[in-house]
Amino acid sequence: MAATNPVLEVTNLSISFGGLRAVDDFSVTINEGELYGLIGPNGAGKTTAFNLLTGVYKPNEGIIRLCGEDITGRSTIDINKAGIARTFQNIRLFKDLSVLDNVKAGLHNIYTYSTMSSILRLPKYYKVEKEMTAKAMELLKVFDLDSSASLKASQLPYGKQRKLEIARALATNPKLLLLDEPAAGMNPNETKELMDTISFIRKEFKMTILLIEHDMKLVSGICERLTVLNFGRILAEGSTSEVLNNPDVITAYLGE
Numbered sequence: 741m742a743a744t745n746p747v748l749e750v751t752n753l754s755i756s757f758g759g760l761r762a763v764d765d766f767s768v769t770i771n772e773g774e775l776y777g778l779i780g781p782n783g784a785g786k787t788t789a790f791n792l793l794t795g796v797y798k799p800n801e802g803i804i805r806l807c808g809e810d811i812t813g814r815s816t817i818d819i820n821k822a823g824i825a826r827t828f829q830n831i832r833l834f835k836d837l838s839v840l841d842n843v844k845a846g847l848h849n850i851y852t853y854s855t856m857s858s859i860l861r862l863p864k865y866y867k868v869e870k871e872m873t874a875k876a877m878e879l880l881k882v883f884d885l886d887s888s889a890s891l892k893a894s895q896l897p898y899g900k901q902r903k904l905e906i907a908r909a910l911a912t913n914p915k916l917l918l919l920d921e922p923a924a925g926m927n928p929n930e931t932k933e934l935m936d937t938i939s940f941i942r943k944e945f946k947m948t949i950l951l952i953e954h955d956m957k958l959v960s961g962i963c964e965r966l967t968v969l970n971f972g973r974i975l976a977e978g979s980t981s982e983v984l985n986n987p988d989v990i991t992a993y994l995g996e
């Protein structure tokens with residue numbers, strides 16, 4: 741069997757808002773190249789778990805390790821630099837920037853030139869800009885957005901805006917990609933296409949992905965392992981088939 745390298749190791753993560761334990765003793769290990777599903781009904785604590793992983797909230801308890809490095813309590817910017825990128829449940833794009841510039845904004849994490857070379861338009865500035873444009877176009881192609889590169893992000897249809905958000909997150913060259921209900925608001929055709937794209941980028945970029953979904957059917961098709969959250973706590977975890985046959989999960993989902 742191939743060696744497994746944990747990319748994300750979360751142990752006993754918890755946060756309370758007032759008396760509500762929104763995430764309660766959450767642990768998970770995600771290995772390199774894995775597409776892992778985090779599912780649960782609305783209000784289960786899925787987005788809060790992402791907010792903890794990305795430094796939006798500091799946990800009351802628990803440890804988060806990325807590729808062995810303890811990143812618990814770091815700022816959102818530091819965590820992004822360390823290698824976690826995310827998309828949001830409600831799309832957050834630079835709506836007035838072009839599709840191309842949205843992806844280039846993500847690339848600024850990797851490519852740098854000094855403010856001086858940009859103000860003075862030194863050769864280094866043009867060289868880096870050219871490289872960034874080429875890299876961004878390459879990414880847009882993966883998402884079939886290259887022909888829309890010069891449109892404003894707000895001019896794209898909803899399903900394509902969702903894809904653009906993923907392309908921008910990928911541009912930061914993350915070690916771990918967090919997707920928060922990427923299919924929310926999509927029609928069945930767009931959803932199917934998106935799930936295919938997610939499987940593709942996982943293979944093509946050897947990306948490690950943690951995918952939040954409330955629709956069990958959607959994740960069970962593409963994830964090998966799942967964790968089910970309910971009222972902030974882990975209700976079940978394991979291989980997709982183990983989880984789907986877990987009586988607690990069946991009861992919780994039938995009870996919805």
Ligand SMILES: Nc1ncnc2c1ncn2[C@@H]1O[C@H](COP(=O)(O)OP(=O)(O)O)[C@@H](O)[C@H]1O
Pocket residue numbers: 757760762780781782783784785786787788789
């Ligand atoms: N900043 C906050 N302040 C107070 N309560 C919050 C905050 N963020 C989330 N919650 C609560 O935590 C619970 C889990 O929310 P959330 O993580 O958004 O669930 P999910 O993404 O699984 O639908 C909900 O009851 C929500 O109202």
Ligand SMILES: [Mg+2]
Pocket residue numbers: 786787788829
């Ligand atoms: Mg949510």
